[in-house]
Each structure stands twice: as structure tokens, then as C-alpha cells.
Amino acid sequence: MEMLKQSEIQDVRERKYSFLNLLNNLEKPFLFVGLIMMILIINYQTFFRYGISTLLELIATPGFERFFGSWLDTEVLRDNIKGAVGWGVWTEELARYVFIWISYLAVSISILTRSGIRVDVLHNRLSQRWQSVVWVMIDCCTLALVFLFSYMGLDYVKMQLAMPQITPALQIGYYIPYLILPIGFGLMSVRTLQTLWQQSRKMTLPDVVLGMALSVLLFLPVLLSEDWNAPLLLFGYFTFFLVLGVPIAFALGLAGLTTVLGAGTLPVDYLAQIAFSSIDSFPIMAIPFFIAAGVFMGAGGLSRRLLALGDELVGALPGGMALASIMTCIFFASISGSGPATVAAIGSITIPAMIARGYDKYFSATVVACAGAIGVIIPPSNPFVVYGVSAQVSIGKLFIAGIIPGLIMGVALMVVAYLISKKNGWYGEVRERSLKTFMSAAWQAKWALMVPVIVLGGIYGGIMTPTEAAAVAALYGLFVGICIHKELTLNKLWASAQDAASISSIIILLMAMATIFGNIMTIEQIPEFIAESILALTSNKIVILIMINIFLLWIGIFMEALAAIVILTPILLPLVIAVGVDPVHFGVMMVMNLAIGFVTPPVGVNLFVASGIANVSIGGLARHIWVYLLVMIAVLLLVTYIPEISLFLV
Template sequence: MSIALISGLIIAIVLIILLIAGVPIAISLGISSILAILPTLNFEATVITGAQRTFSGISVFTLIAIPFFILAGNIMNKGGIAVRLLNFAKLISGRVPGAMAHTNAVANMMFGAISGSGVAAASAMGSIIGPIAEKEGYDADDMATINIATAPTGLLIPPSNVLITFSLVSGGTSVAALFMAGYIPGILWGLGCMVVAFFIAKKKGYVSTERVTMVQALKIILEAIPSLLLIVIVIGGITSGIFTATEGSVIAVLYSLILSLLFYKTISIKDLYGIFKESAESTGMIVFLIGVSSIMAWVMAFTGIPSAISNGLLGISQNPVIILLIINFILLFVGTFMDITPAILIFTPIFMPVCLNLGMSAVQFGIMIVLNLCIGTITPPVGNILFVGVKVGKTKLENIIKKLIPYYIVIFIVLLIVTFVPQVSTWLPTLLGY
């Protein structure tokens, strides 16, 4: 039996046992990785090398962007920005059938992109728009469903922490290129769900009765412009080369602070302690996870696990379509019970070499793996966005799952387009010279 097979089995078996036992994912990754390398190296060398890999894994300048984007997202989530974006989205949606559902979708795309969190988008938009939609005669289950289905779009539309994480684990894929690559797939996801919502609205007779005067529209636009400018400043600065993604994350924090403290005046100085504390806790978990995952990446490279998996997949079929479908299926399955960040850290080094050998670019693969795992966030049994959306929508899971099926179909179509049409994710980065 080869070293790669032995190490791979040890990692898989130990990791599954520890996760079932309720051991935190970071600890599970570290223990399974160290046990997998012991048949090859002695214990002392393994521990020393593991410690070195952990520190080298987090000693990356680009990684600093993650805590700052998390902080910026938390400030925006509590700073009244969601309400302004929701009003602006409602203005865009107009009075077409299902206007409130379209408003929810557009608002999720904008707020999810600005905050970088699908959970924050689902929570903020669901809690604000749900009661309004109910007064206009919308079914609470239908509104909860569109909210859940579109909340993950902000994980693809930049700025996105998961794309930064992929950049790190993939060996330095351009963050700016990944950011630009996420726009079209994220927007396609949102628009596809809006098409489904339109037909549901036509069937059920959901029509908006609210009229907005020119004065009200102008006020809504003026209040939303400062929030929307954050995307323009941060993404525009990164893509034009004025500053890096890390510097852009700091600018996002400063801008959101000024906006919430001085312009909107929705948070006070004393609110900042709780925001900083929450951001520090989230950052600590993510950074520790990234550091420990570096041990697993080293173990895989040292024992040749990615190469063995690549050969195994090629042994099943030489057809690239079949191989990519298998990879997508595995990622979709993994996404149903594992959070996005650890899944990216574990499966990027496994599947990326395979996809690169098939002619896929690192940027396209990054969008494909993130899109797969985003679907997992709205899929049982562990989908965090799914359960948050159910909770804020004040409904039940069994009421939502059936209604999500047409949305799943549209999202899967988007996934297939991203997988087999490279231009969907590479056209914009190429156009901008990345």
C-alpha cells in the first residue's frame, strides 16, 4: 500500500471520527494531519515541522485583509447601511410582479457584497423586509425562501473573504482577479433566482401597491450613495492598482466607521467595543484554522496525496466533463456538512492540480469551488444561511425546502455554466489585464 493511500486514509478516518465527536474543525485538522505523517517521519520532526508550517501559514501579508473586512462588515451590519441599501433596492425593483422578492434579492447582492457575509445579509434583509412584505400580502415562506436563496451571492460578489482565503491556499492567485471573476457568477445567481421569483409572483398575484414620489426617490438615492461608494472605492482602488486588497480592507473599515459614526450616526463610540470583540473572535477562529490547515497542505504535498487522487480520477475516466462533474458532486456533498473556509483549505490542494491539468485556470477553479460550497450554506443538514433565514423569516425548515427546489435548479445551472464556460469567470479579469 502506498504512502499516499495510507496517509489519505488516516486523514479521512481520523478527521471524520473527530468531527462526529464534536472536536473543533481546526483541532481535528491538526491531529489528523500529524497522525497521517507519523508513518513517514518521527514524532519530534513532525511536531517541529507542524509548528513551523502553522506560523508560516499565517505569516502572509494578504491574510491581514480578512480581519479588516470582517470588522468592516460588522460595522456596516450594525450601522444602518442595510436599511439604506434595502430602500435603494426597492426603488430599483419598482412595481413589477414580486417587487418585494426582487428587492430582497437585489439588497442581498449589494449588502452581502459590502459586508462580505451571507449570514449577515440573510439576517439583516430577512428581519427588515419580512414584516413589510407580509403587510403587502406576501406569503412569509415565499419571502424567507428568496432571502435564503440569494443571501450567498455576496460571497461571490467582492469583496469576499472566502476568495482571499482561496488566494492564500492556492499559492497566491491574484485577489484582484478573483474579485473581478466573482461578479458575473454572483450576479447570474441573483438574476436566476429573481426569474424564479417573478414566475411565482405571477402565479400567486403578488403586486406591489406602494408608490414612491420623485422627492422620496431622490432622498433614497442620496442616502444610499455613500454606502454604494464603498464598493466603488474599495474594489475600484484594488483593481486599478491604487492599493492592495489588504490596504483596501483598512480603507473599508475607516470608511464604514466614518459613515456609521458621523454621517448616518447609527452607532456610538461605546458600541465599538462589542463590534471589535465580535470581529476579533471571528478573526481568531479563521486565522487559527488557516494556520493549522497549512500542516495538512504540507502533509498532502509530502506524501503525494493530490497526485494520487488526480491519478485515481483520471483512472475513472479520461473525459474532462465526467471528471469535473465528479469533482462538483464531491464539493456539493462536502458543502452540505462543512463550512466554506475549512472546505476550501482542505479541498483546494486536492482538486486544484486535477483541474489545472484539465486546462482550467486557477481563477476559474476558485470561483467553481466557492460557488459549490456556497450552495452548501443553503442546504441541509448544516447550511448556516438556511437556518438563519428560517429563523428570521419566522417559518419552519420543512416549509422552505420544497419551495427552494426551483431555486436550487437555477443555481445548479449557474454552477454548470461556471464549470464548463470559462469566459463567465475569466472574461472580466482578462479584460482588466489580470
């Protein structure tokens, strides 16, 4: 009888675990299907449009008329081909709506796993008890924001049902794509409640109540009065939420919400519409595609083949493995567009290999962490995409402007690694290296080396937009990983798609909430006020640029690069334009500043990734990073004051 009871208890536990597991993974099938669907749709659009235009150009040539004109009516053929153009009209609109849906569905996973981008410097210094109390405050604030957006989104859907509007291409009711607002933010509310419940179970009841009470007190000032100063509320609340440790995307949204409530800058109902319309953008879709391309190619074995090629080129020199690591990061930068992704993909192979060959473990981790920063300078680059959208600057021009500065940064790091290795007697692996072995390595890496040719060649050849090039790169990564190298198994593909969707969703939410923040700044004319105030102090271009560099380097210490770009671009761009700086040059300068932030303690994400791989402390890495930082800052100053370096190829 006792054994029967235990069996029943075990069955109940298994059913409960199965239900919770199903609940916690509810979004994942939609993310996988949605991401693959987006990639296929945009590839269809790209090849269909290119095929149509090529056919029309072919028909227009005199040779075609001469050879086929006698038995083929070219005018009718041309009209039929032009009539087929409508077969691709639906693609962009459908892809955009799928993109918005999976972006907001994926945010709920980041809430559940607490993987949002946040400033946790102060939070980590608190006692365990106060950290728990602050987590309750964060969850309560987040819940207030996402529940309100879900409620406002539901109202907007009801309005669309009452006064129906039809989308231009798909000819469906607008309420269908807008359903993501109540569904997506509603799911975020559920996930936030889950994290709040899990956190509360580890705490005493008085501490839980204290956290909830403090979060209510935060909103009391704006609920009791509508006569507050808007800039004071916007920056005051944003700073407070940032210091509190609220994920930056939600800190932006909460600051915007409190400003709207306390100063009446915008109608509250308008916020949900901004959350949709701000990311209903074809250029922004390049972000998940480039991330997916990097993840697919890393999982498909391309990074290992790139390392072998790098080792053939520089492996015999002092510090050969370190130099090969930097060179591989440069190669991989032309695939991933992400600093931490480059460190993870290359460092997981090279850091253990360097340590095994006798290199100092801190040196090994530091080299890869710094080289990973090149991942956001050499195209394609997600920060360039974000800056391009924020500043309304050509993403293609930004990509090409980053090539020379990125290569200079890579060469400078290689020189430092070479000198340190030579001083410490860390020599390259002794083995046969010849033209034959080099050609063999190059042949093995040929599929990876084709990526920048496809992406940049497609963009600058006028064949593809950056978003289309990113989608083609993602499909290419899938094809090579599955069909050529056969290392991208179904399990790896599933995990890679989830990673790509989750990483990109954090960036997309950040951009949506930053749009709300930016709209309020624009209405209050805050960027113009800041620009006029600085210009009143000095109009010297050199002084202003050095001030901006110092400010951005300082910001990079505490804030992730993409968050800094979406927040600061509207503020700083009017200032640099006023002193005659090209917006493309400023984009390169801004991204290089914030790339250095990837390896600047205490929030340098590349350092965290490298320290995890090498199993060393962040403090130890911070003590070894300074020589590299000085060299990277020297390259930054070179690019800042010699704009021809970045604009030469534009």
C-alpha cells in the same frame, strides 16, 4: 442576624459573579484595541505610500521643474522624500503580529461559546445523554491539542531566548510575537477546561468518566505504534473527528497531530511553528478587515438605506419586496464578503417586512437565504481570499472574475421570485415612485454605494492591494457609521468589533490547522495520487468537471465553505490544471458550488440564520428551497462550461 448572613451570602455571590464575568471577558478589550489598531496601521501604510509615490511622480513632471526649479532643489527634495519611505517600513510587520495575537486570543471566546464551525448532523441525532458524553470527548480532544500547542510554543519561545533573532522591521526579538503560542493556546486550554467543567456539572460522574475514557482510547493506537500508514491515519482520524462533531479547525489539527505521532511524517515540535508562520501573511489579513467592514456598515445603518434604494428600483413589480431584498443582498455583497452576514444584515429588516405585507413566511425566508449566497460570489469575498491564498492565485483577479457570475445568479433568483409572487398575487407596495424619490433614495445610500468603488477601484487602479482596500473599507465603515449616519454608537462599535474578531478568528484557526493538514498531504503526495487516479479513469474535461461539481455540491451539504476550500483546494487544483482549467475560473466554480451549500440542508448556514429571523423550521424551509437550488445549479453549470463568463473581465 439571619438577614446579615443573607446579605453576606449575597455579597459573596455578587463578587463571585463579578470575578467570573471579568474572567469570561478577559480577551475582549485586547480584541477591540487590536482590531482598531490594525485598521489604523494599514490605513496609515496605504495613504503614506500613496502620498510618497504621488509626490515623487509630481516632482518628476516637467511642469514642476519649470515652476519650482528656480528656487527649489528638486534633487534634494526627491532624496528627502525617498528617505522618508522608512517611516512606513514598520507598519506591515506590526499589523501582522497584532493580527496573529488577536486571532488566537479570539479563538478562546469561540471555545467558551461553542461557536466553532462543526458538522453536527450525527451529533444532533443522538440522545441527550450521549450528546453530553460526546461533548466531554470533544472537550478532552480539544484540550489535548491546544495544551500540546501551548507547551510546544513555550519551548519555541525558550529557544528564541536562548538563540535570539531580531525581526527585520521592528527590530524586536522574535520571542515577543511568538509568545502568542503559549499565551493564546494556554488561554484556549483554560477555556476548554471551563466548558468541560460546565458540561460535567450537568452529567453523572460515570458518564463523565466514560467520555474521558473514550477520548483516551482514540489516541491509544498512535501512542502505542509509529508504523501506521500516514494517509489512512490523516483521513481516517479527520473523518472520525468530523463525524464526532469536533469543530472542523480542531479536527484538522487533531488529524495532523495523530498522523505525526503515528507515522512520524513531521517532527511534532514543528507543528507549533506552522501554527504561527501559516497565518503570518499579509493577504490573509484581508479576511478580518472585510468582515469588520460589513459588520460596521450593517450596524451603522447602511443596509437599511440600501434596501430603500432597492425598493425604489423594483418595489412596484409583483414580489417587489422580495426583488428589493435580492437586489439589496447584491449591493450588500459588495461590502460584507460573507453569506451569513448578508442574510443577517438584510434579512432582519426584509423578512419581517415581507411577512407583514402578506408574503408567505417560508417564501420570505427562502428568498433572502438564497440571495445571501451571492455575498460570497460578488467581490469582495472571503472565500475568494482563502482560495487565493491556498491556490497562490491573484485575489484581485478572483474578485473581478466573480462579478458577472454573481450578477447572473442574482438576476436568476429575481426571475424565480417574480414568477412565484405573480402566481400567488403578492404585489409590490403601492406608493408614489418617481425620479425624485429614486434620486432621494440613491442620495441616502450614496455612502454605501461608494464602498465597491473604493475597494475595486483601489485594487484595479493599482493604488491598493486587496488587504489595504479591505482596511480602507473598514475605516470607511467606521467613519460613516460614527460621523455621517451617527448610528454606530460606542456600545455598537464594541459589540461589532468583538463580532468581527470572533468570526474571523474561526476562519484564521481553520487556515492554520489546514496548513498542517496540507503539509502532510504534500509530503505523502496525496493530491498527485488522487489526480493521477482520476485521470486514469478519464481525461475528458467535461466529465471531470461534472464529477467535481457533484462532489463539491455533496461536500457543501455537510461542510462550511471556507473549511472545504482550505481542505480541497490542494487536492483538486492539480487535477483541473492537468485538464486545462484556468485556476481563476476554477476558483469561481469552487466558490459558486460551496455558495449553494449555504442553502443546502442540513448544514446550510444561511437557512439557519433565515429560519431564526422568520421563526420557521429548517424542515419547512428545506421543502421550499428546491426550485431556487435548481436555478442556482443551472447558473453554476453555465459558468462551469462557459469559462468566458467568469474570465471576460479578467
